[in-house]
Amino acid sequence: MLSAELQHLDMKSLMGLLYLLEENNVGRAANRLFLSQSAMSRLLQRLRDAFDDPLFIRTSKGMIPTARATALEHPVRVMIENMAGLNSPQTFSPDKTERTFRLQTTHYQAQAYVPFIASQFYQHAMHASLETSTVTENSLLHTTDNQADVVLCSEYIQVPNTFERQLLGYEKFGCIMSASHPLAKKSSITLDDYLKYHHILVSIGGSSRIYMNDALAERVRERHFAFRTPYFLAALATVGRTNLLLSSSRLLAERFQEQFQLVIRDLPFGFPDPRYYICWPKATENDPGGQWFRQLCGQVVREHIPYPSPDGNNESPVI
Template sequence: MNNLHRLDLNLLLTLDALLAEHNVTRAAERLHLSQPAVSVHLARLREAFGDPLLLPGPRGMRPTARADALREPLRQALEGLAQAVAPSTPFDPAAADQTWRVAATDYAESAILLPALAAIRTLAPGTRLAVLEAVPPRMARQAEQGEVDIAFHTTEGAPSGLRARPLFKESYVLAMREAHPKAKRRPSLKQFCDLEHVIVSPDGGGFTGVTDEALAEAGLARRVVLSVPHFMAMLHIVAHTDMVAMVPERLVRGNAALKIMEPPLAVPGYEMTMLWHERRHRDPAHQWLREQIVAAVGT
């Protein structure tokens, strides 16, 4: 039977009831229909399947071999359809077993995911969180195909076509080790330029950033002597050498190994945004995860 368009849902529900009851009258009562209406449905089903489906017997009706073969697949299909159209139930984090996949840089791991992790683990202990490398050109496709649930990116330059929630605005501070020879007071602009700087270059090998752009506008330049691809490596280097770095403030907040101070020039910050696809927007579990992240970062 390959003419599925000839069968509407009401006919399939009637067939399911007939296969369960083996009796037109009882099937009609179960469906809240009249007996003649169920008889009409049975006639249409016999025509559609090219099989009598149910035959008269000594104790009601006996299913044919075709009807017996239909019974379990039809029941499973109707149960699946009922679940698909049922109203979404509230998310219960204590009973959840989801695996969430998040695209994040090591900065976002530290500044966004780490603050949210304690609440997620406490409230939803059966869930798991997988952090994937954030590759901006892939984010929209990964979200659309369900490969990631959430991604983090600066608002400027964020991939288009995704739902977005601004999380916070970030500013830059000057970081150096606590025992650095220049840690006693805020350096002058000249002293700042003379210090040895380490910079994060996500694409690899870059020696300029927004700080250098701000200095260039004033006709100045600093000494960038090291370029690394990750913030965590940069912080380790700053904590154990006399190199300094301009770093996002949230990344070093509360770090006792570092001396943090305002830089001697204004450097533009940025805004961090949480991104997700429309297909996940109304999912109760996804909504709960987004709420935990928003609450953790303090907005």
């Protein structure tokens, strides 16, 4: 526990101690600190009170440091050098770091992009760790900013204004079905075709809102969800084995089209292409490690998303 006297010492007083040790003269030490000799004498008295020691003894040959003053020189010098280093630019070396980087994504983006991110991550940061967790529609509103270095999400995820957000690109939706589905023989499907069959809903969690309902307008009640799941690959596998329809992004459906025996058709109604973003806490904006990780994630997603956006300006979240 620091004494009250030590707690009131400032950097200038400690620099004064070092100058006194180097000069063994109050006047010369005062000049180096741009103080008057009387002010320097008061500074020395504060040091004596703080360390409960005379620190310097006046002799006919000048001031001689006490054993206590000599013992203080090294730790005080190291502390001042460390303090000076606080203003030095932060550096980061991915090949040397042992940091754990935290990535939050939806289930869909975890399957669509995280394996490619992990591949690049461990090529450059072989000693680091990558930890992923799930983000839902409103989970970012109820967590602290320090729980993620990067968040990958769609425009349907609510992002608080304590985060920065940058557009990565967009994907196109389609109607996904089994290759053996009766509608698979048709080159295009009508809205009546679409509503005739039961559907799968992949939920992002956090609310019961279904964004595609707006596009169906007055016919929304005709669509029936027979299977609900948060897992996109489970939905694709189920589509391949049933006559259920899935309305979702084409990206993963095309990637697993042969494995699950899928067919993809255009939706029989207009629906805006979903946009995807990379987000990060504003508090980590200048963190070199965070900057490196954001750049890696953004670059990987832009390489694999069907319609990438330029690496442009940040957007302000709407929440």
